[in-house]
Amino acid sequence: xxxxxxxxxxxxxxxxxxxxxxxxxxxxxxxxxxxxxxxxxxxxxxxxxxxxxxxxxxxxxxxxxxxxxxxxxxxxxxxxxxxxxxxxxxxxxxxxxxxxxxxxxxxxxxxxxxxxxxxxxxxxxxxxxxxxxxxxxxxxxxxxxxxxxxxxxxxxxxxxxxxxxxxxxxxxxxxxxxxxxxxxxxxxxxxxxxxxxxxxxxxxxxxxxxxxxxxxxxxxxxxxxxxxxxxxxxxxxx
Numbered sequence: 001x002x003x004x005x006x007x008x009x010x011x012x013x014x015x016x017x018x019x020x021x022x023x024x025x026x027x028x029x030x031x032x033x034x035x036x037x038x039x040x041x042x043x044x045x046x047x048x049x050x051x052x053x054x055x056x057x058x059x060x061x062x063x064x065x066x067x068x069x070x071x072x073x074x075x076x077x078x079x080x081x082x083x084x085x086x087x088x089x090x091x092x093x094x095x096x097x098x099x100x101x102x103x104x105x106x107x108x109x110x111x112x113x114x115x116x117x118x119x120x121x122x123x124x125x126x127x128x129x130x131x132x133x134x135x136x137x138x139x140x141x142x143x144x145x146x147x148x149x150x151x152x153x154x155x156x157x158x159x160x161x162x163x164x165x166x167x168x169x170x171x172x173x174x175x176x177x178x179x180x181x182x183x184x185x186x187x188x189x190x191x192x193x194x195x196x197x198x199x200x201x202x203x204x205x206x207x208x209x210x211x212x213x214x215x216x217x218x219x220x221x222x223x224x225x226x227x228x229x230x231x232x233x234x235x236x237x238x
Contacts, residue, residue, distance in 0.1 A: 001032055001033070001034040001035075002030055002032045002033045002034065002224065002225065002226045003033070003034070003035045003036075003037065003105060003224065003225035003226075004029065004033055004035070004036050004037065004222060004223070004224055005037045005039060005112075005193050005211070005213055005222060005223030005224070005225075006036070006037070006038055006039065006042075006213065006216060006222045006223070007038065007039035007040055007041060007042075007078070007114065007115075007194075007195025007196065007213045007215070007216075008039075008040070008041045008078075008195050008196065008198055008213065008214070008215035008216060008217065009022055009041070009042050009043075009215070009216035009217065010041055010042075010043070010044045010080065010215070010216075010217055011042060011043050011044060011056065011059060012044045012055070013055055014055060014058045014059075017237065018216055018217050018218075018220070019058070019059065021216075021220060021235065021237045022059065022062075022216055023058060023059065023062045025222075025235050026062050026063070026065075026066050027062060027065065027066075029066065029069075029071065033071055034070075034071060034072060035071065035072045035073075035074060036066060036071050036072070036073050036074070037074050037076070037112060037193070038073065038074070038075045038076065038094075039076045039078070039112060039113065039114050039115075039193065039194065039195040039196075039213060040075075040076055040077055040078020040079070040080070040081060040114030040115075040116070040195050040196065041078035041079065041080040041081060041114065041195065041196070042059075042075075042078075042081060043056060043080060043081045044080060045080050045081065046080070046081045046084065047081070047082055047083055047132075047141050048083050048087075048138065048141045048142045049083060049084075049085075049086035049087045049138075049142050060091070060092070063092050063094070064091070064092055067092055067093045067094070072095070073092060073093070073094040073095070074094065074095045074097070074103075074112075075088055075094045075095065075096045075097065076097045076099075076100060076101075076112055076113060076114055077096065077097065077098050077099075077114065077133075078114040078116060078195065078196065079114065079116040079129065079196070082098065082132065082133055082138075083133070083137075083138040083141060083142070084096050085098075098133060099113070099117065100112055100113025100114065100115075100117065100194075101113070102189060105191075105225055106225070106228050108190040108191065108207075109188055109189045109190055109191075110189060110190065110191040110192070110193065111184040111189045111191070111192045111193070112193050112194075113193075113194050113195075114194070114195050114196050115177070115194035115195050115196030115197055115212075116129065116196050117129070118176050118177065118180045118194065118196075119176050173197045173199070174201065177194060177197065177201065177210065177212055178203075178210065180192070180194075181210045185208050190207055190208060190209070191208065191209040191210070191211065191230055192209075192210050192211070193211045193212075193213065193223055193230070194211070194212050194213065195212070195213045195215075197212055198214065198215045198217075198219075199212065199214055199215075199219075200212060200213065200214030200219060200221040200232055201214075201232075202230070202231070202232040204230075209229075209230045211223050211230050211232060213232075214232075216235075219234070220234055220235040220236075220237055221233065221234050221235075222234075222235065
C-alpha cells in the first residue's frame with residue numbers, strides 16, 4: 001500500500017492556486033493509498049475546536065471525501081494549526097497528534113513531526129509554543145467569539161511569518177534537520193520525515209532515510225512511501 005506525506009500548504013483562500021491544486025491532488029490520490037499523513041501547517045492558521053474559518057470549508061469537504069474512500073488521515077499539528085483534535089477527529093475521523101512521534105510503516109520505525117521543535121537553541125519559540133499549545137490556551141481560544149478568534153489568528157499568523165524569516169537567516173536549517181535525524185536514527189528509527197522548513201530534502205544512507213517535505217505553496221512537493229521506500233515527489237500543477 002501507498003502512504004502520502006504532505007506539509008506546509010499554508011492555505012488561505014479557495015481561489016488561490018495552491019488551494020485548488022491541493023483539492024485536485026487529494027481527490028485523485030492513487031487507489032492504493034491507505035494513509036495520508038499531514039505534517040502540520042496545512043492551513044495558514046486554524047486554532048481550536050470550532051469551524052469558524054469558513055474559507056476552509058472546501059478543503060474540509062475534500063478531506064471528508066478522502067476519509068470516506070477508506071484512507072486513514074493522521075494529522076501532526078504544526079505551528080500554524082493546533083488544538084485540532086476535537087473538530088478533526090469528530091468531523092473528519094482524523095487521528096491528531098500535538099507533537100511528533102514514532103509510527104510503524106512497513107515494519108520499520110519512522111519518526112514523523114512538523115519540525116518546529118527541532119531546534120534546541122530556539123528557546124524563545126519553544127516557550128511561546130508551550131504556552132499556545134497548553135490546555136489552558138486551548139480552552140481560552142475555544143471560548144473566544146468567532147470574530148475575535150479570527151483576529152487573534154491573523155495576528156499570530158503575521159507574527160509567525162515574520163519570525164520564520166529571521167530564524168531562516170539565523171539558523172542552519174539543513175544542519176538542524178540532519179542533527180535531529182541522527183539522534184532519531186541512533187534511537188532506532190529507520191526514517192525521519194519532517195515539514196516546517198519549506199525546502200525539499202531527500203537523503204538515504206543504507207536503510208536510513210531523511211525526508212524533508214518542502215512546501216505546497218510554490219514547490220508542490222510531497223513524500224511518498226511505496227514498496228518499502230520513501231521518495232520525494234512533485235505534483236505537476238496545470
